Amino acid sequence: MEKQSDYGPAVNVNVKDFSLRHTFESAQPLTFYADYSAEMNMLRYASDGIPMLVRSHEKNGGAVISAYGQKKKKMAEELVKRFRLDDDMRSIYKAISKDSHIEGMIKKYRGMRLTVNDPWETTVCFIISQFNNVKRIRLIVSNIVERFGEQLAYEDGTAIKSFPESARLTEATDNELRALGTGFRSKYLINAAEFCTNNIDLYKLPKNNYDKLKERLMEIDGVGEKVADCIALMGYGNLEAFPTDVWIKRTMEKLYFDGKKVKPRDIHEFAKDYWGKYAGYAQQYLFHNARTNKEQKV
């Protein structure tokens, strides 16, 4: 590893309540393919054509986030948007701290942020996520970036690839995608690439209208209720979304339904009443806690 300064000039952002490690480990789109070093607390990825190296120095409840790359202003904007640095975590924590369960999780994973990712990138990631596990999702998404991503370079020439746009993936064949490990999801990806390139503009969807946004996203092949919730939350930043996967279902039944089996619809209804406009944040803490406590490496 060369010196960080070889990657380009630095821009620094000061925030409270930020943990790069907890954010990376909580399995969100960027973290499926970005290169993270726990030792350095550092993330490498390219966003919107800009190669970035992000380091976070965290102490006493605050953090200095530094990005090294070639466009300081763009990088600062990227950091604020991607990691939701404008969120006042104190007030969000206060709003969702409805019981000792959530309080404990906030204490354990304080600083874990939701991320806001490119809508198309998020769509691909969560189509791949279905009937799959996080380790394999990381492998498959990384394979797609390596195979179809645009080749870019840091200031010192170090190579990095960006997430491929939908038009690029319309050129992919079923066999090529299956070779990357996508399995039965390959046809969803092919249909989604075509649809998102020619039939729907993901960048003009009503991101603040939760019901309408989900309805439009579910027009995409391979996108159902749960994946649409993930895209709404992590692709559009709609915090009302409460993705209910197997982990959330289990932990919600255990903590809030007296161990009884309930349907996702009941969980959604509960979450909306209980956590309201910040339900999505509660979900991410519940999800990460459930996975971490099971010590599942998958």
Added chain:
DNA sequence: ACCCAGGCGGGCG
């Protein structure tokens, strides 16, 4: 060997 993983679409009643 068997079970599970950030589910979905299609078919049937």
Added chain:
DNA sequence: CGCCCGCATGGG
């Protein structure tokens, strides 16, 4: 509508 099934793949 609700329910049930098959689906690729690798790790525990």
